[in-house]
Amino acid sequence: MTNQEKIALIEDSLEIDGGTLTENTQLSEVAEYDSMAKLTLIVVCDEEFNKKLTGEQIRNFVTVKDILDFMG
Amino acid sequence: MKHLISFEDKVILITGASAGIGQATAILLSNLGAKLILLATNEEKLINTMELLSGGGHHYFCYNLANLENIESKIKEIINIGGKIDGFVNCVGVRSRRPISLLTPKEIRNLMDINFGSFIEIVRCITKKGNFNSGLSIVGVSSIAAQAGGVSVTAYAASKAAVESAVRCLSKELAPKNIRLNTVVPAQINTPEYANLLNMNGGVDNVLNRQYLGLGEAVDVANAIAFLLSPASKFITGISLPVDGGYLSS
Amino acid sequence: MINTMDLTNKKILVVGASSETGEAIVNQLLGLSAFVVMLDHVEEKLVNIANKYNLNKLAFNCFNIYNNQEIEKGIKHLNTLYGPFDGLVFCGGKGGVRPLQLTKNSFIHDMMNDNLYSFVEIARCITKKGCFNNGGSIVAISSVSSIKGLKSKIAYSASKAALDASVRGMASELSDKKIRVNSILKGWVTSDMKLDFIQDNMELSKNEDFAKQILGVIEPNEIANTVCFLLSDLTKTITGTAILHDGGYSL
Numbered sequence: 001m002t003n004q005e006k007i008a009l010i011e012d013s014l015e016i017d018g019g020t021l022t023e024n025t026q027l028s029e030v031a032e033y034d035s036m037a038k039l040t041l042i043v044v045c046d047e048e049f050n051k052k053l054t055g056e057q058i059r060n061f062v063t064v065k066d067i068l069d070f071m072g
Numbered sequence: 073m074k075h076l077i078s079f080e081d082k083v084i085l086i087t088g089a090s091a092g093i094g095q096a097t098a099i100l101l102s103n104l105g106a107k108l109i110l111l112a113t114n115e116e117k118l119i120n121t122m123e124l125l126s127g128g129g130h131h132y133f134c135y136n137l138a139n140l141e142n143i144e145s146k147i148k149e150i151i152n153i154g155g156k157i158d159g160f161v162n163c164v165g166v167r168s169r170r171p172i173s174l175l176t177p178k179e180i181r182n183l184m185d186i187n188f189g190s191f192i193e194i195v196r197c198i199t200k201k202g203n204f205n206s207g208l209s210i211v212g213v214s215s216i217a218a219q220a221g222g223v224s225v226t227a228y229a230a231s232k233a234a235v236e237s238a239v240r241c242l243s244k245e246l247a248p249k250n251i252r253l254n255t256v257v258p259a260q261i262n263t264p265e266y267a268n269l270l271n272m273n274g275g276v277d278n279v280l281n282r283q284y285l286g287l288g289e290a291v292d293v294a295n296a297i298a299f300l301l302s303p304a305s306k307f308i309t310g311i312s313l314p315v316d317g318g319y320l321s322s
Numbered sequence: 323m324i325n326t327m328d329l330t331n332k333k334i335l336v337v338g339a340s341s342e343t344g345e346a347i348v349n350q351l352l353g354l355s356a357f358v359v360m361l362d363h364v365e366e367k368l369v370n371i372a373n374k375y376n377l378n379k380l381a382f383n384c385f386n387i388y389n390n391q392e393i394e395k396g397i398k399h400l401n402t403l404y405g406p407f408d409g410l411v412f413c414g415g416k417g418g419v420r421p422l423q424l425t426k427n428s429f430i431h432d433m434m435n436d437n438l439y440s441f442v443e444i445a446r447c448i449t450k451k452g453c454f455n456n457g458g459s460i461v462a463i464s465s466v467s468s469i470k471g472l473k474s475k476i477a478y479s480a481s482k483a484a485l486d487a488s489v490r491g492m493a494s495e496l497s498d499k500k501i502r503v504n505s506i507l508k509g510w511v512t513s514d515m516k517l518d519f520i521q522d523n524m525e526l527s528k529n530e531d532f533a534k535q536i537l538g539v540i541e542p543n544e545i546a547n548t549v550c551f552l553l554s555d556l557t558k559t560i561t562g563t564a565i566l567h568d569g570g571y572s573l
Binding site: 013015036039040043044045 | 340419420421423473474
Binding site: 140141154172176188189192193195199221222223224225229231233234242243244245246310 | 438491
């Protein structure tokens with residue numbers, strides 16, 4: 001999956017308008033990035049990338065790129 | 073005169089609208105100005121219900137909700153044709169009477185899929201961004217069996233209890249999207265299903281001994297559904313409203 | 323001194339015995355002199371528990387309790403080995419949180435399968451003629467989530483509400499055989515907190531949730547006490563209820 005595809009997947013999962021996020025977007029500035037969104041991210045990483053995301057790792061995410069890197 | 077409950081130009085999806093409570097709800101809501109989308113398995117019966125509706129702009133779709141996998145694409149099609157949803161009433165409910173000795177995993181799973189799984193899947197699909205209008209109200213139809221239990225209705229009661237419980241979770245989860253969810257909990261209602269039941273029991277119904285307002289009519293439930301769908305109840309969410317002629321209080 | 327909760331000569335099947343709550347129940351049952359058969363799908367843990375006690379009143383058996391194809395045969399085998407039971411405790415099942423958009427059918431099915439279908443199937447098989455004694459008692463561990471909603475717990479809450487409703491249905495039906503069926507709506511138990519890591523880590527309304535449990539977190543052996551109470555003859559006219567054991571959570 002390319003980074004563009006991953007970003008589209010994140011936007012779709014978190015119900016953010018397509019084209020809003022870039023690799024450099026600061027997560028703290030995304031209104032939709034709340035606790036439900038984080039939970040959604042955990043499931044998406046598990047189901048799509050087979051990777052277990054912990055609360056600790058989530059807390060360390062600063063930009064969208066951090067999520068993309070984790071997805072691998 | 074002020075109309076406390078009006079659905080002028082509101083799009084309401086009703087499943088299981090071909091008979092009983094679903095049909096009565098469709099007729100009532102059409103009288104209150106709603107544009108209806110009816111969804112059920114049997115086309116003949118659906119057309120029959122369509123003929124009983126007031127006003128125009130209604131649509132119907134034939135679909136067997138036991139087929140959970142394709143609900144998502146069906147809902148897309150429905151919204152493309154009928155427009156964004158303002159209300160959803162889930163009247164689908166398969167009854168099953170089976171003693172525990174015959175209640176195999178397959179039976180219970182099939183019933184759970186149609187009575188509970190299809191409800192969650194429809195809610196999941198219509199609450200996606202762009203599929204609904206703000207203020208969306210969802211009403212599920214449960215049963216007193218869910219709360220009171222009954223001989224040989226174990227699976228049916230479990231499926232309805234699952235709906236009520238899920239509604240309590242969803243009302244919290246979807247509140248930020250300005251979506252409300254509630255259930256009505258009917259007792260014995262004069263429907264074709266009830267006639268079948270009475271027939272099977274030789275005309276005797278002990279439930280009515282406790283249902284001290286007597287046998288209910290489908291429109292009694294429809295009225296409660298209309299209230300919960302309307303903005304008149306905009307501060308009510310996550311509840312199970314008994315429409316039970318007093319059964320649960322006796 | 324009399325022991326009103328004496329379970330001597332009662333044969334109790336504990337399904338899901340390898341969980342922390344399961345082990346606490348086994349411990350309490352043995353203390354009340356019951357004969358206990360532990361059942362679960364992980365043998366290793368059962369062996370460990372059995373080794374701790376080394377009693378002739380404790381047996382264990384292993385098959386996949388979440389595979390509906392195996393249950394009928396498995397329960398039949400248990401009846402052949404041990405004869406009719408006087409009690410069944412179902413403390414199996416699983417938890418799990420997911421937002422609605424990810425609560426798809428496969429997730430719901432898994433949850434329903436582990437928390438409801440396998441319980442009903444085990445109850446169905448064990449209440450067949452000659453397999454369960456008249457006057458016996460069935461206890462299922464449910465959750466306060468059954469009656470209180472929480473974000474992202476849709477499937478879990480629904481499965482527990484369905485479990486409670488199935489208990490009421492069975493209770494009315496099995497009253498002919500004087501078999502009682504009840505469930506326990508448990509609140510936060512210490513062992514849950516290790517399992518529910520997502521909820522824990524994400525602090526999804528966690529703090530307010532704990533605060534609601536005004537008597538604090540529950541220990542597994544306290545749940546076990548309520549199980550024993552419902553299994554004992556002290557409650558021989560209690561059936562079809564869901565007993566709240568939630569530290570005041572639902573107040």
